């Protein structure tokens with residue numbers, strides 16, 4: 001199969017193999033006890049599932065997203081997969097599913113990579129191999145409650161930039177009409193239900209030519225997330241002494257209803273390295289007026305700078321310039337330099353794969 005790497009978007013391309021590993025358990029004194037089978041590769045991309053499986057009936061499902069990059073030295077690097085394993089365990093526990101052990105998760109990712117090497121895009125195509133780990137409840141169950149059997153599936157697929165135009169600006173519209181996740185709900189977990197719950201807001205925003213900026217479900221005053229990405233703002237305070245550098249602040253929301261983004265966590269570290277002050281706190285929508293730059297961040301888009309945010313309810317438009325700003329560009333390059341092996345990986349974020 002020939003793949004035109006340059007024309008890949010954030011779409012599914014059929015890989016050669018997917019990886020599957022089943023868990024068989026039982027509930028004992030309120031706890032789940034069981035065992036995981038060894039992960040195996042299969043070229044069958046369909047699964048046989050009971051119609052009453054808990055993933056279908058009650059949404060007992062969680063997923064992840066991570067990438068492998070072909071570096072400047074020709075080596076493949078998988079970015080921070082251990083963090084994805086931890087987050088999937090966190091989501092699994094929240095939904096009363098069996099958390100896949102980190103070792104099993106890593107083994108499955110590595111097997112997915114080794115069985116699909118032809119799908120790792122070459123360096124400088126802007127494309128990467130994306131892994132979509134999926135955890136589903138497979139026990140047939142009619143009574144409302146969790147199952148006891150689960151399956152971890154890794155779906156690898158080569159992807160291009162999340163946004164068609166790549167590293168360029170997108171526009172958002174503030175949403176106060178649909179709540180993606182309740183304050184004490186499942187927003188901090190990567191579970192399918194959150195996404196289904198957001199579609200009526202995100203699709204309405206897309207129809208108007210925007211992405212959706214979610215506000216907190218309780219007051220709708222604070223910024224939660226950007227569609228399926230975290231929000232970042234850059235604030236610059238004038239230097240107190242003439243001629244010295246301004247104080248640059250990397251601001252990102254603190255909220256129990258948003259997904260703890262691994263990209264955001266990495267960018268916060270890189271921002272500190274660049275001498276920026278990093279602040280995680282509640283951010284009011286009207287504070288957008290104080291920001292020099294704004295962006296969405298996540299595995300898929302890395303950083304997607306925002307040119308404007310429309311707050312139709314308040315008749316306000318916040319603008320940030322129609323080109324990616326200096327600080328977002330700097331952080332984007334810093335992160336991509338690590339992911340593509342162009343600079344020292346001083347935090348050990350990439351697992352470099354030998355013999356590929």
Ligand code: PLP
Nearest residue numbers: 228229230259261262263298299
């Ligand atoms: N927020 C949501 C709702 C997401 O789906 C994602 C994507 O995974 C993110 C944030 C970004 O997280 P990460 O950087 O770990 O991909």
Ligand code: COI
Nearest residue numbers: 065228229298299300301
């Ligand atoms: C991301 O990986 O950044 C995402 O937003 C995940 C989404 C495509 C589900």
